[in-house]
Amino acid sequence: MIPRYSRPEMTEIWSPETKFRIWFEIEAYAGEALAAEGVIPKEAIDKVWERAGNATFDVARIDEIEREVKHDVIAFLTHLAEIVGPEARFVHQGMTSSDVLDTCFNVQLVRAADLLLADLDALLAALKRRAFEHKFTPTIGRSHGIHAEPTTFGLKLAQAYAEFDRCRARLVAAREEVATCAISGAVGTFANISPTVEAYVAEKLGLKPEPVSTQVIPRDRHAAYFATLAVIASSVERLATEVRHLQRTEVLEAEEFFSEGQKGSSAMPHKRNPVLSENLTGLARMVRSYALPAMENVALWHERDISHSSVERMIGPDATVTLDFALARLTGVVDKLLIYPERMQANLDRLGGLVHSQRVLLALTQAGVSREDAYRLVQRNAMPVWQQGGDFKELLKADGEVTRALSPETIDSLFDLDHHLAHVDTIFARVFGPEAAAR
Secondary structure, three states, X not given: OOHXXXXXXXXXXXXXXXXXXXXXXXXXXXXXXXHHXXXXXXXXXXXXXXXXXXXXXXXXXXXXXXXXXXXXXXXXXXXXXXXXXXHHHHOOOOOOHHHHHHHHHHHHHHHHHHHHHHHHHHHHHHHHHHHHHOOOOEEEEEEOOEEEEEEEHHHHHHHHHHHHHHHHHHHHHHHHHHOEEOOOOHHHOOOOOOHHHHHHHHHHHOOEEOOOOOOOOOOHXXXXXXXXXXXXXHHHHHHHHHHHHHOOXXXXXXXXXXXXXXXXXXXXXXXXOOHHHHHXXXXXXXXXXXXHHHHXXXXXXXXXXXXXXXXXXXXXXXXXXXXXXXXXXXXXXXXXXXXXXXXXXXXXXXXXOHHHHHHHHHHHHHOOOOHHHHHHHXXXXXXXXXXXXXXXXXXXXXXXXXXXXXXXXXXXXXXXXXXHHOOHHHHHHHHHOHHXXXX
């Protein structure tokens, strides 16, 4: 997590100050529940809230204590006792460190998910706006990087919208799965604390009680969460890669916004490079890299060990902060993307009509020519255009075998671009809802 790729709201979730505030709330809410059960005096937990509820915890002091005791939760509790006084002895009754650490981690992951969902909403809004803007802007579709058949730029963006809409649904599910609380004590048996305490803390923090927590919350939940972030990052890279290809000089159908005063190269003043999309590709690699250690964290020893702890101290903030930054950057790329319909049309026309070869093939088969012969006839006329240039349609009209099956008028009709756009409304309605067809 470095400032260059961080945004303050997400970074704040992972700050020591936020972490210790959550730790305090977990302890204090557990104290409230214990007081309600008569386990500790109510006036004691009232004092805890009164003296520490609005306190600013001294991170440096906690770190100083930890250097001596070699235990982060004990260091925090010691500092809390310095603030609260004698009543602090009633804090952490029947609890173990994992109750605090795991519940806090899940609170942070839920809050991070909420920010990421907001990021996705902003990206989806930008994609939808640009998709409708270019709903019927014709462009060449490519397979294997080679011209295939016409599509529209709006359909490219609609495909991205549908992909990120699926990403959003996965993140909602991952958020739900990781939003659990464990206040079950050593090895998770509730031997020294009641399950009602766990239920109370969970409700206060917007979580659900973990059904079986051993001494830690099962890490398959976290593996699913970080795997979801990795999939979202992969979708970020897919769209960023599309922009990078479209911005290549030989293509130049779209490019990143280039602001006044911006410079693309220290050596070549003419350069306008897709630096944001390239950056997004790199950030996506980093977010994906955090998924594997999250999966390896699942296999903990018996009821608990801490092999997962060092991993999560890194991947929790790094994955969420990086993806938050990437989604915001991608939204800006989409929102300001420069789009060149004239260049798209020029590229469509570049191969002399070869992009309509399938329609000619199908028309020949429907006119009684075998598929093998139809393919031979179309390819025979296509290859010279591919290699030397020319007009595919005129070569077909000059081919006696072709014109025995298809009239010149029929051949002309097979080169109608609108044929490829006939179902754009249908696809938009599937992606954006029935009202999309009417727009």
